[in-house]
Amino acid sequence: MTELSIKTRAERFLATLQHAQVLGLTVVAATPDSIVMRLPYQPQVIGDPDSGTLHGGSLTTLVDTASGTAVFSVLPGFELCPTLDLRLDYMQGAHSDCDLLAVARVVRVASQVVFTECRVYECEHTAEYSSASEPDGNLIAKCSATFVRIGAEMTPADFRARIELGEQA
Template sequence: MSQDEQTAEANGPGPEAWRTALSRFVNVIPHTRELGLEVIGVVPPEVTMRLPWRDELLGDTTRGLVHGGVLTMLLDTVCGSAVLCGLPSPEVCPTLDLRVDHYRPAVAGKPIMARARVLSVTESVVFTEGTLWQEPERPIARGIGNFMRLGPRNTPPGFVEALFGEVNDGANDHA
């Protein structure tokens, strides 16, 4: 186990618990579930995901280029996922803004990898950065995402339990 993994383990759920939780999270979102987004690894506050190739990702079928909206969605999702594991306790944090810098087009036939990390946490905002690539050391886009903290008071009851699969389904609630 690496030093980062040991630190993460001591500070809360470990990387595997987070990978499972964030896999659950992306499978609740209809478009990420339909696109088959996969959580590859988590070492809080960093998350790595993989979007498998599908023909539906094309925006320019003539040149075989991925639609820019797919890249924006992927950056928003990976940065938002990093926010969940980058806080002392997960809370609902909607996207405040997301800036995307495109370096080169994403091309047909290759999965898109995504990695994001939390840069800073304040009382009201979480600052993140993310990168997308299809080939190592050749980023296709970078995103800077800022997320508004709603805090525990505005996070729905049971949110953390649902994230980690600890929801009581009522099966044991016999009176």
């Protein structure tokens, strides 16, 4: 088995998450310490039809999924790490007709916990975005999250196979 790239690991992990498929989340870029994930604009994620503001649950799902994917993608082996704590600060409402980009970074990996931070940007031209640097766009929210390390031995073998083999598993 060859070593998977960080982006491939992230994409395969994301493909296992039903909620990510429903929301249309995609991995835009990946580096050894960060993941950029896109939430495409769609009417189903609007919380306030009068203002067109995104539903808070959609935004929370985006930051939790992006941060968790960053953790999974950078740890050695295949170690699932459930969310232990997540704090989300809303800076402004997201407008309709704009995709959101979440830039999630692993800040520190400790023996039992992984610390992350994530920033969400509203970007009209996300199709052109392809790096893991901060995108141009309005800052919508900031997040700090921690994930508990349960150990690679606790990760189910069938899940690991789906990541290693992709669609073949």
